[in-house]
Amino acid sequence: MTRPPSRSAGRSPDRPADPPGVPARRAALKLLDAVLRQGLPLEAALDRATQGIDRGDDRALAHAIAAETLRRLPDLDALIDSATQRPLPDDAKARFALRIALVQALALGTPPHAAISTVLPLVDGGPRKLVHGVFGTLMRANKSLPEFPTLPEDAEARWQNAWGEERVAAAERAIAAPPPLDLTLADSAATDALAEEMDGTSLLPGHIRLASGSVRELPGFEEGGWWVQDIAASLPARLIGKGSGTALDLCAAPGGKTMQLASAGWAVTSIDSSESRLARLRENLARTHLEATVIAADLLKWSPDAPVDAVLLDAPCSATGIFRRHPDVLHRVNPKVIAEMSRVQAQLLARAARWVKSGGTLIYATCSLERAEGEEQLMAFLAAQPDFAIDPVSVEELPAGIIPHQRGWVRTLPGMLGKEGGCDGFFIARLRRGT
Structure with missing residues (x-):
């Protein structure tokens, strides 16, 4: 009797089920592949990459891992290259797996053992040993990422030529931290009262800035008096x-x-x-x-x-x-x-x-x-x-x-x-x- 294909995320019918935690990392790898090799926007690739993942928190984790990897890609690659005798190809699965493991351990607060154990199933054979060895070498050396991410070379060159070194440095500071949440109000007369209720600040009439927040749970969402807008x-x-x-x-x-x-x-x-x-x-x-x-x-x-x-x-x-x-x-x-x-x-x-x-x-x-x-x-x-x-x-x-x-x-x-x-x-x- 033929069994229906498994619904595990991205898994072919003949591959064993992924251990817990691995589907989110496998989805993150697919997201990075979609952006870096196929040139797709991260958000546009999200649904396909997380197909078969039912838990919303797992989908969110896949997105968070991929996004943070993209924020810090030059610095992650520099660490990887410092621990290998020869540079890995940019599109090598081992490099992708190491990026995912390192960004979890060094930027997202994942315990190193969990970061590597959930990534090793993404690679097979010799590359798995390589990933395990490079990750272990970097962890034992207490390597870290810089406080402010390094921009990709081509973006840095364009912006430095257009706007100067000070703006490039500001861009590196800006990408290091999550941006605030800005709201635009339909009625600017409500600015002061709503800003006080939300514990926010206003930079213009009809604008409120919050450090963060769950949009649907903020006061006035259902009433429709504001919308999110930088x-x-x-x-x-x-x-x-x-x-x-x-x-x-x-x-x-x-x-x-x-x-x-x-x-x-x-x-x-x-x-x-x-x-x-x-x-x-x-x-x-x-x-x-x-x-x-x-x-x-x-x-x-x-x-x-x-x-x-x-x-x-x-x-x-x-x-x-x-x-x-x-x-x-x-x-x-x-x-x-x-x-x-x-x-x-x-x-x-x-x-x-x-x-x-x-x-x-x-x-x-x-x-x-x-x-x-x-x-x-x-x-x-x-x-x-x-x-x-x-x-x-x-x-x-x-x-x-x-x-x-x-x-x-x-x-x-x-x-x-x-x-x-x-x-x-x-x-x-x-x-x-x-x-």
Whole structure:
């Protein structure tokens, strides 16, 4: 009688069942493989890598191991290379297994015996002996990881060239600690009372910052008076301000900026190409009791029926500005990716410009630390669109610690708001169409 295949995570039918604790480590290995060899985003690979793992805490552990490994990859590899006669290939399973064992023991607080025993089943034969030997050598030598992770060489070189050594050092400090939890409020008048109730701080009206927290258990979640949104990500919609006209939120999902615009009085139409992400946007609108017209469409093919008063384009980008939350971007993004994203941004900007009324506002934003997706993109747009000009952002419109560029745009960088917990990297330009 043929038996059905086992549902153990990623296990072929002829392989024995994994001992306790091993499925989470096997899933972590799959996640690292998806990011480092296949170039997939960590979050996009999570469901497939954890298929067959029923416990939520095991899935969370797999994610935590993979994410922390990606945060500290150069330093983990340096330790491994210091204990081997010849460097292991970057894609060798033994190197992946050692990364997982070491990050648990040196960064996540897992007892060394548990860290190695749950990793050895991932490798066979000679590599298993190698993994065990290298791990033991490093543990006996009391090796440790540096306080602040080392950035990958290519990211460090790009950012040092663009922003200088001080910002690179700030990025290393920023990635070492979990980022705070930022909330945007639908009603800024409730800021002080809710901040006190949550024991949080506010950097702007309508903003609350918490050290951490379980989102669904925070006061006011069910009532829908706020949503999670990094303070830098909240600036593009803030710079449009209040209004009663028509607004387009392009690439809108999961909806933070849509909700900002709706709560500020705008009649919002939100467009995104992803049906699954739009489902989250609709859920967010329902929870917050805010209204917007939601459309699933390709912006390179879709057009509105008529020009609008305000357009917000938070364009697809390399996402290097959110490296604190998503360290996989440091290992997936390269000059080719940046160039391709820049090409898409230029196309979207040219289309979005047509949809702005005379005298209307166009906001261009990217969560990127790359000049090609920010300053250089803006200069090219202004050269091609003489009827648009920068509408300079004032200091009063921004949280203390973020200063607009002398030409009027906003660039948030590692180290800004450092004492308050930092912020994501963003580029934001507010443009006005001539009358």
